[in-house]
Amino acid sequence: MTAYVAGDQNAFRELFAxxxxxxxxxxxxxVSSDDESRDLVQQTFLQLHRARHDYRRxxxxxxxxxxxxxxxxxxxxxxxxxxxxxxxxxxPPPVETTTPADTLQEHRRAASVRAALEALSADQxxxxxxxxxxxxxxxxxxxxxxxxxxAVKVRAHRAYERLRANLHLRNxx
Amino acid sequence: MDCxxxxxxxxxxxxxxxxxxxxxxxxxxxxxxxxxxxxxxxxFLASAGSALPAPSLPSIQDLEGQLAGEKxxxxxxxxxxxxxxxxxTCAVFFVPVIVGLARHRPDIADYPPARMAIExxxxxxxxxxxxxxxxxPVYRPRPSDRIFFVLxxxxxxxxxxxxxxxxxxxxxTANALRSAAACFFFGSAxxxxxxxxxxxxxxxxxxxxxxxxxxxxxGSLAGLVGLELHCPITSPAHLLxxxxxxxxxxxxxxxxxxxxxxxxxxxxxx
Numbered sequence: 555m556t557a558y559v560a561g562d563q564n565a566f567r568e569l570f571a572x573x574x575x576x577x578x579x580x581x582x583x584x585v586s587s588d589d590e591s592r593d594l595v596q597q598t599f600l601q602l603h604r605a606r607h608d609y610r611r612x613x614x615x616x617x618x619x620x621x622x623x624x625x626x627x628x629x630x631x632x633x634x635x636x637x638x639x640x641x642x643x644x645x646p647p648p649v650e651t652t653t654p655a656d657t658l659q660e661h662r663r664a665a666s667v668r669a670a671l672e673a674l675s676a677d678q679x680x681x682x683x684x685x686x687x688x689x690x691x692x693x694x695x696x697x698x699x700x701x702x703x704x705a706v707k708v709r710a711h712r713a714y715e716r717l718r719a720n721l722h723l724r725n726x727x
Numbered sequence: 728m729d730c731x732x733x734x735x736x737x738x739x740x741x742x743x744x745x746x747x748x749x750x751x752x753x754x755x756x757x758x759x760x761x762x763x764x765x766x767x768x769x770x771f772l773a774s775a776g777s778a779l780p781a782p783s784l785p786s787i788q789d790l791e792g793q794l795a796g797e798k799x800x801x802x803x804x805x806x807x808x809x810x811x812x813x814x815x816t817c818a819v820f821f822v823p824v825i826v827g828l829a830r831h832r833p834d835i836a837d838y839p840p841a842r843m844a845i846e847x848x849x850x851x852x853x854x855x856x857x858x859x860x861x862x863x864p865v866y867r868p869r870p871s872d873r874i875f876f877v878l879x880x881x882x883x884x885x886x887x888x889x890x891x892x893x894x895x896x897x898x899x900t901a902n903a904l905r906s907a908a909a910c911f912f913f914g915s916a917x918x919x920x921x922x923x924x925x926x927x928x929x930x931x932x933x934x935x936x937x938x939x940x941x942x943x944x945x946g947s948l949a950g951l952v953g954l955e956l957h958c959p960i961t962s963p964a965h966l967l968x969x970x971x972x973x974x975x976x977x978x979x980x981x982x983x984x985x986x987x988x989x990x991x992x993x994x995x996x997x
Contacts, residue, residue, distance in 0.1 A: 563791075566791075566794075567787060570787055570790070574784050574785070575781065575784065578781075578782045578783070578784050579781065579782060581782075582782035588782060588783050591782050591783075592782075592783060592784065592785040593785070595784065595785050596785040596789065596790050596793065599785075599790055600790070600793055600794065600797075601865045601866070601930065602866075603794050603797060603806070604797070604802075604805050604806050604930040605806075605809075605864050605865065605866055605930065606806065607806060607807065607808040608808055608809050608864055608866070617866075618866040619866075621865075621866050621867065621868055622865050622866050624868075625865050625868070625869045626865070628869065632872065667775040682772070686772045686773070686775070687775075691730075691731055692730050692731075692757075697868075698868070699868060700867075700868020700869065701868075707730075707755055707756060707757040708756065708757075710757035710760075711756040711757040711759075711760050714757060714760040714761055714768055715760055717768060717772075718760070718763075718764075718768050721768070721771065
């Protein structure tokens with residue numbers, strides 16, 4: 555980031571390569587389409603570009619990126635007038651394919667995970683996505699969401715309870 | 728022991744009966760839930776990440792194209808460090824104060840100083856609160872939307888409240904309508920440079936409905952500061968017709984202009 559602030563364009567490409575996949579995974583779980591997710595990731599990097607002169611050497615960059623993305627997602631929810639929460643009963647069914655057994659099991663697992671995550675509230679889903687799939691430690695998740703660590707733990711606890719119940723329903727755990 | 732260490736123990740099937748693990752589990756409900764039933768949920772989540780398909784990424788070329796468009800004046804202003812953006816905002820806020828003082832009301836020495844201070848503080852405080860929202864870097868967690876809407880509501884309401892307060896002393900004017908119109912245009916003229924500058928210093932794009940109003944709210948309140956220092960007419964009718972409407976008309980016009988701008992730039996994008 556320091557190199558990028560100094561004007562090195564290749565450093566920006568490196569930042570993009572390093573963080574865009576993580577961001578895309580966290581963002582995609584919060585929005586309804588791939589297009590929307592791509593747009594939000596693009597807007598996140600645009601905001602990072604605008605804020606680059608605020609960056610202080612040595613500061614961790616990941617919380618910046620996730621906070622920007624989370625703020626943009628909140629704006630998007632607001633613009634859409636609701637949070638994207640789908641009751642488990644309405645979540646998409648597991649994908650049925652004629653691929654080999656292990657691939658089929660992968661598909662089923664992915665579909666179950668997606669369905670179980672969809673059934674969480676947006677705040678709970680964000681905590682799980684950031685912590686489990688983007689590898690962000692809970693204190694950093696708290697900083698990203700602008701809430702206390704204990705609030706994040708409560709969200710995680712409720713999310714785990716709900717996930718457990720939902721996944722038990724589907725005989726996945 | 729922290730949550731990450733406990734998670735590792737759960738995933739590796741380690742011993743959860745140690746003093747440290749038990750003490751952490753006693754105080755952390757999330758880890759307790761994760762470790763329940765032999766840690767089956769933790770193992771499922773750990774393996775689930777790889778099962779989820781990787782979402783597609785935006786094209787780096789498109790992104791670089793968009794960044795190339797950030798080289799104009801607007802892009803340069805928005806990219807200034809936040810401390811500099813605040814300095815510029817404070818500097819531009821001096822304009823209505825200086826103009827108001829240079830052409831100050833003839834009764835400035837007679838006007839009750841406490842009342843003047845309260846009215847000016849209300850306008851300035853609300854204007855700075857609007858700027859705080861507008862200039863707040865997007866990498867900081869955003870305050871609740873409720874606070875934002877309360878601020879907008881108060882920003883619109885306070886000028887009308889001040890206008891209907893009983894006057895400090897009666898004042899007469901020869902042509903009420905003309906003087907109200909003159910004040911309206913004078914206050915709006917003071918507000919416009921502030922609206923333009925504050926808007927340019929913001930980094931946010933579209934997004935939260937009503938957010939675009941903030942520069943106009945800040946500017947109109949700053950214009951009212953200039954008017955407060957300049958206009959000696961204290962009658963509520965004059966204030967209601969010539970002063971308070973600035974806080975309504977300017978944001979409304981600004982909102983319309985930004986909506987047109989956004990719809991045009993959206994059309995260009997698609």
